[in-house]
Each structure stands twice: as C-alpha cells, then as structure tokens.
Amino acid sequence: MKVMNEFELKFRAKSENESFARTTVCAFAAQLDPNISEISDIRTAVSEAVTNCIVHAYKNGEGTVVINVKLLDGNMLYIKVRDKGCGIADVQKAMEPMYTTAESDERAGLGFAVMENFMDKLAVTSKPGKGTTVTMRKRIGNGK
Amino acid sequence: MILKQHERGLTVLLDGEIDHHASKTIREEIDTAIYETVPDELVLDFSIVSFMDSSGIGLVLGRYKVMHENGGSIVIEGATQPIVKVMKLSGVDKLARIR
C-alpha cells in the first residue's frame, strides 16, 4: 500500500506522556477526516498501547517509546507502537481478555481487548528481554 | 473532582481524562472519602469525563470491590457514548448499575 504521509514520535516512557501521545496521533490522523467515534476509538487504542509500554515494558526502569503513524492509500491508518522493554513470553495468553500480570495495581487486563475491538487489525510481536511491537490498522470512513 | 455526600451515600463527580496517569490520585481520593463517610451507595458520575481507557475500568472494578466488601453498591451515572463503549467491553455494566 502506498504511504501518503507519515510521522514518528519518540518519547520517554513516563505516564505524563500518555495524554500527549494519544492526542498527537489523533491530531495527525485528522487528515483522514475521521468522525467523532473513529477519533475516540483511535485515541483509546493508542492510549492502551502506550500505557502498556509504561506500565509493563519498563516496569523496572526507564526507556523510550516510539510511535510510527502512516496514512496509507485507501484511507487506511497504520499505527506502530514499540518499546525495548521486558517483552512478553506468551503473547497469545497476554492478549486474552482479563489476563493481567498487574492485578495488584488494579489493572483489568483489557488493554489488548480494547485495541482489538476499536481497531480493524491488531498484531503483537514480542521477544522477552528485547521488547514489544504493537501494530494496528483502521480504515477511516467505513461508517460514513 | 467534586465529592458530594447525601442520605444514601456518596456521589463523586469525576472530570478530565481518566487514564493510567490520572487514576492513581483519583483512586486515593475516592478511597479516602469511602473510609471517612462509609456510604451505602457510591455514585460515580462520568458526565464531564472527556476520556477514559481501561485504566478507568480498573478504577471502577477496584471501587466496586471496596464497596462490595462493606456491603455497599456502586452506580455509574452520566457516562457518554465512548465511555459506555469501553465499559460494555469490560462487562463492568453487569457489576455496577449504569444510569
């Protein structure tokens, strides 16, 4: 698919940046003319992916989160969120709704379920000790 | 966040964005109020919340637990469409009354 436009956002894995990250991605995605409910889906999905980097990937220290956003041919939004944190041993299990390794922190285990439901496509690749990459796609304008 | 005490219990008017960053402070403030006033019913009013992700679900589930342990109940009020969407996905609408 042809890339019409793209940008990269790199920031310190601090909770202060969660709002900044999801707002920035939505501001860029506005070029695809999404409706209110699409914007809200994108905002929430990005928040989940970024929060996971901060809460889980770098739970034992500092690190960087990198987001790549591409606007593809056919009004397709592509978002990649990656960290170089602790990684996930069993991705399939981690993606099950209600599965969490941070119950004591009042996490619901629903981040991946939200990403899967709010976007058209979700893919997660991870290597323990190396990091995790989450990619999401959503065609904008489906519901119009 | 505004706390209002009434005969049946406690109403919490939440505001702003409820994410991982914000939820820690919100949680502490609500729990302090629960322990101080011991309400039968905790009403979480979402009508002026502009954003919520799964951290908000953790927040609601956690408060449900606290209230349930003390024989109390929890009500969710004024949630806008995007917030209801996240809540429905979590099934939290089966534990808390939504109105």
Ligand SMILES: Nc1ncnc2c1ncn2[C@@H]1O[C@H](COP(=O)(O)OP(=O)(O)OP(=O)(O)O)[C@@H](O)[C@H]1O
């Ligand atoms: N970037 C990541 N690095 C390391 N582990 C991760 C990462 N993202 C997710 N995980 C693991 O996958 C589990 C499930 O993630 P998910 O987002 O679905 O739930 P959660 O973050 O635990 O809870 P919630 O998102 O509802 O607050 C996490 O508990 C964690 O163990």
Ligand SMILES: [Mg+2]
């Ligand atoms: Mg999560």
